Amino acid sequence: MKLVTAIVKPFKSDDVREALSEIGISGMTLTEVKGFGRQKGHTELYRGAEYVIDFLPKAKIEVAVEDGIVDQVIEAICKAANTGQIGDGKIFVSNLEQTIRIRTGETGNDAL
Amino acid sequence: MKTLQKIAAAALLFAAPSAVFAQEAAELNSANTAWILTATALVLFMTLPGLSLFYGGLVRTKNVLSVLMQCFAIAAVISVLWLIAGYSIAFGPAESAYWGGLSKAMFSGVTVDSLAGDIPESVFATFQMTFAIITPALMVGAFVERIKFSSMLLFTTLWTLLVYFPVANWVWGGGWLGQMGLIDFAGGTAVHINAGIAALALAILLGARLGWPRTPMKPHNLTLVMIGAALLWFGWFGFNAGSQVAADNTSAVVFLNTFVATCAAGIGWLITEKIRDGHATSLGAASGIVAGLVAITPACSAVSPLGALIIGLIAGVLCALAVGLKYKLKYDDSLDVVGVHLVGGLVGTLLIGVLATEAAPAGVNGLLYGGGADQLGKQAIGAFAVLFYSLILTFIIGYLIKVTIGFRVNEDVEVSGVDLEEHAESAYEMGDSGGGGVFAGIGHRSHGGEQ
Numbered sequence: 001m002k003l004v005t006a007i008v009k010p011f012k013s014d015d016v017r018e019a020l021s022e023i024g025i026s027g028m029t030l031t032e033v034k035g036f037g038r039q040k041g042h043t044e045l046y047r048g049a050e051y052v053i054d055f056l057p058k059a060k061i062e063v064a065v066e067d068g069i070v071d072q073v074i075e076a077i078c079k080a081a082n083t084g085q086i087g088d089g090k091i092f093v094s095n096l097e098q099t100i101r102i103r104t105g106e107t108g109n110d111a112l
Numbered sequence: 113m114k115t116l117q118k119i120a121a122a123a124l125l126f127a128a129p130s131a132v133f134a135q136e137a138a139e140l141n142s143a144n145t146a147w148i149l150t151a152t153a154l155v156l157f158m159t160l161p162g163l164s165l166f167y168g169g170l171v172r173t174k175n176v177l178s179v180l181m182q183c184f185a186i187a188a189v190i191s192v193l194w195l196i197a198g199y200s201i202a203f204g205p206a207e208s209a210y211w212g213g214l215s216k217a218m219f220s221g222v223t224v225d226s227l228a229g230d231i232p233e234s235v236f237a238t239f240q241m242t243f244a245i246i247t248p249a250l251m252v253g254a255f256v257e258r259i260k261f262s263s264m265l266l267f268t269t270l271w272t273l274l275v276y277f278p279v280a281n282w283v284w285g286g287g288w289l290g291q292m293g294l295i296d297f298a299g300g301t302a303v304h305i306n307a308g309i310a311a312l313a314l315a316i317l318l319g320a321r322l323g324w325p326r327t328p329m330k331p332h333n334l335t336l337v338m339i340g341a342a343l344l345w346f347g348w349f350g351f352n353a354g355s356q357v358a359a360d361n362t363s364a365v366v367f368l369n370t371f372v373a374t375c376a377a378g379i380g381w382l383i384t385e386k387i388r389d390g391h392a393t394s395l396g397a398a399s400g401i402v403a404g405l406v407a408i409t410p411a412c413s414a415v416s417p418l419g420a421l422i423i424g425l426i427a428g429v430l431c432a433l434a435v436g437l438k439y440k441l442k443y444d445d446s447l448d449v450v451g452v453h454l455v456g457g458l459v460g461t462l463l464i465g466v467l468a469t470e471a472a473p474a475g476v477n478g479l480l481y482g483g484g485a486d487q488l489g490k491q492a493i494g495a496f497a498v499l500f501y502s503l504i505l506t507f508i509i510g511y512l513i514k515v516t517i518g519f520r521v522n523e524d525v526e527v528s529g530v531d532l533e534e535h536a537e538s539a540y541e542m543g544d545s546g547g548g549g550v551f552a553g554i555g556h557r558s559h560g561g562e563q
Contacts, residue, residue, distance in 0.1 A: 044330070045389050047399060047435045047448060051328045 001096035001112065002070050006061045007035060007089040008081040013059040019080035020063060023072050031060040039087030058089060064099055066109050141230035147359035148235050154350025155242035159187055159249050162347050166340025166398070167253055169333040170447050174529025175257045176332060176539045182252045182261070186268055187245045193272060194241040195219055201273075202280035203240065209288040212281050229357060239354060240280070246351075247276050247303045253447030254311035255519075257329075258321050258526050261534045263519045270509045271310065275502050279306055283494070294494035295474050295487065297366065298355035300410025300461040301498040308454025309499050311445060313506040318519050320444035322526050329446075334394055341398035345374060348405045352412045362473040366412040370405065373412075373424030377404020380428025388432075396432065399452060403431035406456030411464045414474035419467035427459045458495055465491040 008016055013030060020028060034055035041054040065073050074091055082088055101111040164183040168176045190198070197217050204212025216222065219237065228236035248268045255264065281287040283294060283302040296302060321329065331337060352370045356363040381400025382392040407427030408420055415423065435451035438444065445451065465488025468478035477483030513519055520526070525533040532538055541552045 045385075045391055045393055045395075046330060047393075047395055048385070048389055048432070049325075049436075049439070050389075051330060 001099055001109065002065055002067060003094045003096045004063050004065055004070065004073050004077070005092045005094070006077045006081065007033065007058050007091075008061065008077070009083065009087060009089060010057055010059045012081045012083070013061065015080040016061055016077055019076040020073065023069070023076050025063055025065065025073065028061055028063045031062075033058050033060045037087070037090070056087065064096055064112055066112060138227050138230050140227060140232065141358070144229075144358045144360075145231045145235055147363070148231050148239050148354055148357060151350035151354025152235065152239040152242055154347045155239070155246065155354065156187070156347075158344050158347035158351060159183055159242070159246045162340050162343035163246065163249055163252075164340070165336045166344060166402070167256065167447055169336030169338075169340060170253075170331045171256050172329060172529075173332040173540060174531055174538075176531065177535055177537050178261070178530040179252060179256055181535060182259075182264055183249050185261075185265060186249045186252070189265060189269060190245045190248060190272055191241055193269060194237075194244050197273065198244050198277045199237045199240065201277035202244075203237070203285040204281075209286075209291065210282065211278050211287070212285050231357060236357065239357075243299060243303060243351075244272060244276060244280070247299075247307050248272050250303070250307035250449055250453055251311045251314060253449040254315045254445050255318050256446045257530060258318060258520050259530075260517075260519065260521050263513055263517055266517070267314075267509060267513050267519075270513075271506060274509065275310070275505050276302070276306065279498055279501065282498070289494045289497060292493065293487070293490045295414050295464050295468065295476065295491065296410040296461065296494060297413040297474070298352045298409045300406070300457045301494050304406050304409060304453040304457030305461065305495055305498050306457075306502045308450055308452075308457055309503045310506040311449035312443065312454065313503055314510055315438075315443045315445040315450070317507065317510040317514055318444075320442075321446065322523060324444045325439055331395065334398075338394055338398050341401050345401055345405060348374075348409075352409060356413070362413060365473055368417055369412040369415060369420035370408050372417050373408035373420040373427070374401050374404040376421045376424030377401060377407065377428035377431075380404075380425040381432040382428075384429050384432035399435070399448070400428045400432065403427045403452050403456045406431075406453055407460035407463075410457070410461045411467070414464050414468040414472050414476060414478075416467075416469050416472055419463075419469065419472075422467060423460055423463050426463065427456050430459055431455050461491050461495045462488065465489070 006016065010032075017028065035058045036054050036056055039056060041052060041056055044051045044053060063073065070093060074093070077091055098107065099111040100107050160183060164180050167183070168179045171179055195218060197214065199219060199222075200214050200216035201211050204214065204216045206213025206215065222233050222237060226233040248271060279302050282289040283296050284290060289301070294301070323329075349367055349370060353363040353367040356366060378397055378400040381396050381403060385396040386392045404424040404427055407423050411423055412420065431452050434455040435448045437451065438448070464478060465485070466479045468474060468476045468483065468487055469481045470477050476487050478487050479485060510519070521530060521533065
């Protein structure tokens, strides 16, 4: 099992959700995060005092998937979240030790 | 301020019930009374919630309640102090040119029937009480986010007693500045220069907030700031036009001048921002408006509407520039009380000496109207007398508090927020990730109602 973590632009969250739904992924977790890579932040003014904000709002989407469909998942997210502009985000894939469905106690792939 | 001096004289006549009067007693004028009752409510409205929201929105989330608390507490405490001694010291009938004495302490002699001019004396006294409240409340902006509530209360009580009450007497209560011919219709010196310079002294005495100026300390809610500014504007009509203590041609002129100056100042501040920073901001609009209101406060009876416009425009530009001084001179005047109230108050008070016209109710000609530098000289004396008196006494009172009970909360408290530590409250309970408040209250254990 793999945990696929995608950091995307917030307004792309719904596109990513729909794209994952189309390949059969029906559950995910979304967190509101701040981050930066190559995209520049912005400057705010308060009575003439400048504040440079490096961190930009991003959406973090996490899905737990079977090993076999990881590549499809990555491809779906990339297509949905891509705008061609700096700041589109990144995807991280990590190993998932164990998954449990709380209601039934199912484990492993049955819990995905 | 001629009308108030007449009232002080009238109050003197009515102070001793056994005295024999040669003049006929004044009659109560309902129209004037109605207006001043309204104006009193308007001026309280300036503090609660006008100034409270204006300042509240400017601080960080973790400190907003402390700001609101300080304004409410000051209103309560100063009202009591006014009753006990303030009215008497400011407007009492004593012969001295420096204070009104204590014969009217506890409002003694202020009866159901006693008049101040042609309005009930109690209305006049209550109206002035709202001025006594807002003056220390203005200083809150200099010590937000780091002052102990108890020290703030003690300081405010002593300062209002020893600085505001006497100064009010000097300017309006028959004291030496009014007698000398200082024009200060509604409080450019007694309120704004006074509070403004005290704020500077306090900012220096307390020291900067932890992390200032490198750590960003952005306003947490600019919408509250705008609302507060709008409420201040609304209430200020009571502050200025009410200071005529009558509903007449003068209060009408004063009302118009107040309106015009405020708009001009807003424009002035926004243009300054656009040129200097590239953007006109909503905070700039709110601040410009307040700067204009401050500057026109002393001058509203002495200038033409054109003069008011000029005063507003100058105040808007100068105050917009002045708020940057704290970074150069390294004092943390957190909410720019100095940049807006001290600078704005000085602009308005001194420009009277230039722009006053005898066509206006105050009936004096300034420099540009052929009056020479005579009035300008009086304005300068008044402005700087109040400035230095307030500065020195604020330092003395503040220093004494600093070395005895201390002024600042300790570092941990400052970091976690004054609301939580001083008042055991947090302002916003929406849960960390929003979610429509679904997370609110999670992690809290209640002991309420269990006996």
